Amino acid sequence: MMDTHASTTNLPDSAEADAHAPHAEEEHAHPTWSTYWKVALILTLITVGEVWAYYIPSFVAGRGFIPTLLFLSALKFTIVVMFYMHLKYDARIFRVLFTGPLLIASLTLLALMFLFGHLYIKVM
Amino acid sequence: MTASVTHTSAPASHHYTTLGIDSRKIAIWAFIGSECMLFVSLISTYLIYKGRSIVGPFPHEAWTDPATGHVLKPILNIPVTSASTFVLLMSSLFMVLALAAVQNKEKPKHTRGDRILGNSKLWLWMTAAAGTTFLGFQAFEFTSFVHEGLTIRTNLFGSSFFTLTGFHGAHVTAGVLWLVTLLAIDYRRGLGSRDSLLVDIAALYWHFVDVIWIVIFTLVYLIK
Numbered sequence: 337m338m339d340t341h342a343s344t345t346n347l348p349d350s351a352e353a354d355a356h357a358p359h360a361e362e363e364h365a366h367p368t369w370s371t372y373w374k375v376a377l378i379l380t381l382i383t384v385g386e387v388w389a390y391y392i393p394s395f396v397a398g399r400g401f402i403p404t405l406l407f408l409s410a411l412k413f414t415i416v417v418m419f420y421m422h423l424k425y426d427a428r429i430f431r432v433l434f435t436g437p438l439l440i441a442s443l444t445l446l447a448l449m450f451l452f453g454h455l456y457i458k459v460m
Numbered sequence: 461m462t463a464s465v466t467h468t469s470a471p472a473s474h475h476y477t478t479l480g481i482d483s484r485k486i487a488i489w490a491f492i493g494s495e496c497m498l499f500v501s502l503i504s505t506y507l508i509y510k511g512r513s514i515v516g517p518f519p520h521e522a523w524t525d526p527a528t529g530h531v532l533k534p535i536l537n538i539p540v541t542s543a544s545t546f547v548l549l550m551s552s553l554f555m556v557l558a559l560a561a562v563q564n565k566e567k568p569k570h571t572r573g574d575r576i577l578g579n580s581k582l583w584l585w586m587t588a589a590a591g592t593t594f595l596g597f598q599a600f601e602f603t604s605f606v607h608e609g610l611t612i613r614t615n616l617f618g619s620s621f622f623t624l625t626g627f628h629g630a631h632v633t634a635g636v637l638w639l640v641t642l643l644a645i646d647y648r649r650g651l652g653s654r655d656s657l658l659v660d661i662a663a664l665y666w667h668f669v670d671v672i673w674i675v676i677f678t679l680v681y682l683i684k
Binding site for chain 2: 387408430445
């Protein structure tokens with residue numbers, strides 16, 4: 337018993353802890369440096385597109401302006417969360433911990449928008 | 461025997477849950493989830509009050525003060541905010557590069573490029589500098605708004621705008637202070653791959669602050 341304990345504690349701290357740790361579910365390698373640079377370029381281009389759209393009066397006056405901006409914002413949000421926050425690569429429980437509250441918060445936001453008359457549902 | 465006792469009395473470096481995941485990482489994700497609720501409540505308040513201010517200045521429309529006859533232009537400065545948004549986006553890139561540098565600290569660096577990419581101090585400094593620059597932009601924006609007659613007490617727009625962006629700025633400030641503590645550790649004893657979780661947790665917080673700004677930039681500044 338003592339021998340077993342001694343042999344385990346001879347490991348370096350991190351190795352010892354890893355030996356005791358249960359196997360983490362579904363963790364994959366993080367992206368490479370080049371992926372990070374590409375993601376930054378895509379985020380910059382989307383931001384440039386958003387600001388450009390803001391300065392086109394005919395587009396701003398049209399019906400597609402707000403949905404386009406909301407889509408581009410959601411796209412940037414998702415890219416940062418997936419690649420920079422590593423949600424695409426990390427264990428599934430982190431997705432649950434993040435998307436659960438985010439979903440509740442988003443539904444609350446939508447409900448408030450309906451309640452205060454900022455969103456409408458057309459009834460025949 | 462003595463060695464064994466000495467070793468077991470040392471603090472454990474990892475705190476695993478039964479899922480095999482470090483509890484500190486679960487804690488930061490749970491914290492980020494709760495922060496989502498906080499910021500959505502602030503964003504909801506801003507959106508509910510949007511367009512309901514009785515007196516100006518307004519975010520996107522010019523306004524004539526009936527008392528003085530002064531014409532006040534739309535108060536939001538999109539070019540300046542676009543620049544600060546770009547700076548914050550780049551800070552997220554610097555943060556992931558800092559994390560990658562710490563994770564790969566022990567790997568051999570053969571080229572100059574490898575040494576630059578593997579320099580955690582450089583990327584932590586760059587991230588902190590970008591965060592501070594963003595705060596500088598925000599201070600400039602707040603100051604110019606006050607000079608143009610918009611304070612937190614002027615109208616509904618002012619109240620909800622300063623509360624929302626002020627809370628975000630406070631989070632960026634906390635993030636910069638966190639980065640400075642990591643830099644202090646790096647200078648004192650060097651951050652190695654065994655410290656990657658420390659940097660990972662700080663990075664998650666920093667990216668969260670960035671994604672919140674992505675939403676604020678669109679909803680507050682770009683959508684009229």
